[in-house]
Amino acid sequence: MSFEFKCNDLLLSKIGFSFAQKLFRYLTIKRLKKLKAAAANKQIKNAKKVLNLAEANGWLLKTL
Numbered sequence: 527m528s529f530e531f532k533c534n535d536l537l538l539s540k541i542g543f544s545f546a547q548k549l550f551r552y553l554t555i556k557r558l559k560k561l562k563a564a565a566a567n568k569q570i571k572n573a574k575k576v577l578n579l580a581e582a583n584g585w586l587l588k589t590l
Contacts, residue, residue: 538586541577546570 553566561569580586 538580549573
């Protein structure tokens with residue numbers, strides 16, 4: 527993600543609605559070892575689990 531966000535780590539508060547779209551585009555187009563859509567979708571699913579956990583623990587505020 528350092529290519530897209532210019533950093534190694536990303537604060538939860540900096541993650542917006544378009545994060546999943548940007549992550550999918552990175553995984554399928556911009557990454558050196560590109561993933562197929564199914565593998566990229568699995569990574570998106572895993573990221574969603576982490577974000578849901580962060581929201582449930584109050585580490586991330588849900589915005590619309």
